[in-house]
Amino acid sequence: MSQILHAVNQRTQLAGRNRMELLLFHMGRSQRYGINVFKVREVIPAPKLSRVPNSHPVARGIAHIRGQTIPVVDLSMAIGGAPLDVEGGGYVIVTEYNRSVQGFLVGGVDRIVNMKWEDVLPPPSQGSGGTYLTAIARLDGQMVQIIDVEKVLAELNAAGGLDPRQIEGGADEALAGADDWHVLVADDSVIARRQVVHTVEDLGLQCTAVRDGQEALELLQTWAEEEGSPLERLLMVISDVEMPRMDGYTLTSRIRDDQRLAGLNVLLHSSLSGVFNEKMVERVGADDFLSKFRSNELAEKLEARLQTVSAG
Template sequence: MAGVLDNVNQRTRLVGENRLELLLFRLGGRQLYGINVFKVKEVLPCPPLNAIPGRNPVVRGVAHIRGGTLSIMDMNQAIGKAPLEDIRSSFVIITEYNRTAQGFLVRGVDRIVNMNWSDIHPPPRGAGKAHYLTAVTEVDGELVEIVDVEKILAEAAPVNEQISEGVIEDGISERVVQKHVLIVDDSVIARKQVQRVMQSIGIQTTLKKDGREALNYLLDMVAQGQNPDEALVMIISDIEMPEMDGYTFTAEVRNHPDLKGLHILLHTSLSGVFNQAMVKKVGADAFLAKFSPDELARQVNDRVRAITGEDLLEQS
């Protein structure tokens, strides 16, 4: 256990080709769960929790950690199961999603494993729509379920999805009426959030759940004689995805002669200087941390202006 706690921070610096490291943990039973180490800031024994009035039921309380106050959510309860008992012997995984830090209460932390994204697969089709999984994998013969934390956060602490007045330029959708935006994200919640922003702007969308599926879609367009650059306004892609991550997807697009000119925005709950460096390394056009409807809308505004040549007209 000490090794897991001591090494989380250094392991978040992992840079690989379509690779990730999973922090494995358990909740109320024997089932093994996983979370990408990139999202983990710290793991510690559960500190004393203070109850807060009017809290969401999954928030067990707030804790004072490193001079700040952090909400601690019961991961087991958040995915629709019974609240964890004897939380004093439990652990808290402190994560950073969507520009904020939060703590998740878990029964115990197992270990960290290094894996290839190609070994991470979408949830089985029979899982239904109400599940809290973005992916599944297998470690040492044991099924590992990767939790859709973005879905948990959307239910426990919903974010504002409305675009502020004045952000969307008048008539922007009419300038690209024959084009659409390709949205690539393994989280159903995240895909719908981005789609709703595009709908507010008035731009059509196509949704894909991982980099492999998105790349195949683009290659099919080329095989059918279509020009993806003429059909798409841009691609908005997550980084963390099963089968093929956003970094690898971007690199594959840039290496293909018929795709290399596509505009790619990496839109992710991962944040920090590391990701900015990786965006430059793989050749993405921009990076945006989730989730700000206004900033996303501005990215689309800027892209449409570039397509229609308005930026060049203003500069001349």
């Protein structure tokens, strides 16, 4: 376990190379799950949890970790499985998403693996939207399921289970002249994609949404060949950073390398926060970075961009 804890703190150099590292874990059964190491602060043996009265059943309690009180979520229950046996051991993966820190209770932690984003694929289409997977990957002959943690947190927040400040309404009103402009959104999380699209459309902007960077790049390249396509009135590309097949950093670099697309305004939008991401934005040539999810801040970015192009 000490090797895993050490590795979690040493893995930021892969960003921008269309590579990722997954922390593999299980829920007490053979199925393996994964979470992006960049979202992980640390992994600890499951501590004693203090139950909060009237809390959501999935929120198993709170723990005091390094001077901070954080909620601990039973990840098995959160994705529709059986409750984990806290008394039987287990581990807590302490993560930072959307500017909040929370722990996920899991049955056990295995190891960290280095993968190419192009080898991480979107999950099979689910028309009902009920899947908790954001991607899948094959490793050692076994399918690893990468959980859509943002969906888990959004459902808990909506039910009052964690911090309600994480979910906000959309923009208050449409902007003048916004309906002449288009926005392309790339995000592998169903919930995150829906939140971004909701904010964009509330402002009166036209919007197209895709599931990953590869799909976004292919669409932009197709638009570049078509007269009268949305590319001619594309206000902004809003891209998640961590996506299967092609991450947001690589997407930005590919856009900058294509003369037809190089002038596009790119906003990277991620649940990862911190100085590291700001430096990566500069490195790959993105125009801006925004941590998920504050709809009012996203609306401000869109409004400022619209004012810029209108003045020009």
